[in-house]
Amino acid sequence: MTYGPEDDDLHIAAMSDRWWETETCWFSFHNAERRLGGWLYTMIRPNSRTVSGGAWIWDDSASAFWEVPYYANHATQRLREGTDLRDCTLPNGVEIRVEEPLTRYRLGYTDAPRLSVELAYTAIMPPQPITATDSGFGNLSHFDQFGRITGRIVLHGEEIPIDCVSIRDRSWGPRPEHRPKRTAYVTAATADGTRAFLAVCDPGPGAGAAKYGFMLREGRAVALGATRRTDTRDPMTGFIDTIAIEGRDADGASFRAEGRPLSRIVINRHSFVDINSLIEWTFEDGTVAWGEDQDIWPVHEFSAMRRLSAR
Template sequence: MSAIETAGNDTVGPAITAKDDGFHFDVMSDRWWETETAWFAFCNPERRLGGWLYTMVRPNIGTVAGGAWIWDDSAHLPWEVLYSANYTVLRLPENADLNDIALPTGVSIRTLEPLTKYQLGFKDEGRIDLALTYEAIMPPRPLRKPGSSFKHLSHFDQFGRVHGEILLHGEAIPIDCLAIRDRSWGPRPEHRPGKSAYVTGIASPQDAFLAVTTWNDESNSIAYGFQIRDGETADLVAGRRVVERCPKAGWVNRIIIEATDALGRSLLAEGRRLSGIIINRHSFIDSNGLIEWTINGKVGHGEDQDMWPTHAWSEFARKNRAAR
């Protein structure tokens, strides 16, 4: 990978190359919590259906975690949604190659065109058979500013089109959507998580945004992100996330992203929750909502990942119950 460059006080990550479709075990330390992830989102907004394929590998202890989640507006708890498989410690296959891999979690990934096109699968016999294709609509964009929940990880994000079909409990569900994927590698210990949000929205290949809030900042200021406006991409340099929560459940019902990018253009995204799932990911929870957006006046979809340390969410929920 190329050397990291700097621009003012902001860190500009290394350029992403075809090598980054594979694992990065050779550049990791020997600490047990060195971690590599591969995540793909997808949705069928007409059915208020959202989904993830998620893989988390810890090469130094030889384990793989993750799986698949699919939900709609009928339930939000992982043991009640349409499908949930969240494995914690399965054995990583020997000589694993992320360009062509079938994992014991059920996830399979095959690179069809480097940094651009991927064949995705997930099988759980009798319950789900997923066959999707992800095709990028933009180059992968590396993490370019410090202060977010990704901290010292190498990381990139990439919007694309996801299409194919899910056979779920005997029903064929078509998928043809615009969504996002991300990749990260580096140190990710499980203790002492922080509070942050990872927010995405896309109306077309020419109109989209990513906003990640500052680590443990109650003002919900934006640490980094970017917007694609009229087909031109620029980093977000300032902004905030404003949310309206469900009085009873506490999750985000409505959301506003107000920001400015490096070209001086404004971003105004207003969203409402269509459905969601709350995932317990070791010492933090991810209250993830499928969001219908108006992005600079254009309608699209995306997600709001509202991430909390479990103890902080518990305290928030107790106070919320006491106030009702």
């Protein structure tokens, strides 16, 4: 699948008239030295003319969304007539300016005096489509793309530099309020961007197979072959303690990466919960990388897991 400049804008013409047709736009960033992560996240439902999302910043001081350094996740802001996602300031506060289609973006967010964001994203790879319809993302059109993010945030008056390799994604299609299954969306990238991976897994008790993913080496994305995730959890919280990703890519090259959380935020997302951790990774050759683990659960399943573990 290939993408063009039109995919930076809304895909209204490709959607049905169902109210839950949804468009998302997400940029992730971090300052690993500060154990600080951040999102600019937008979800648009064109048929109901609503915009949700916003910005959140977390570090190792707290994980509950009402205790992290900054959290603004709007539910139903009004979508303005004629909104062009290639050049906009959205009612959730997120600013997006396309400087080069599918490659370079200028990003912003302002909620003075609590938070301001001034970032530039430059892709280090072409957009990579999710092709596994049995993954947690179902039948959505969805692509992921690693890039370098530079700039700064000003958090409660403190200026914090951002210079990292992280990921963005775009999706459009049917997305009801409920998420029907558990999913783990795991990323890693070295500081120079020469090595990275994405693995979308269906986790089981302590383990799970990757349904989709790719390994990025020197700008070339290679699909994952047989790949497995194993993890351990804190018995007091149920949160991830360690992660191991091990497998092969489609070229036959094997890899292993072990991760440990530096910080996390628990995001309330409709009927499911996203326990999102900033992860420090170590590859089999000692190379260090950083990324995220989105540990996604239907709320009733996480609740059941915790009740069982308490027995």
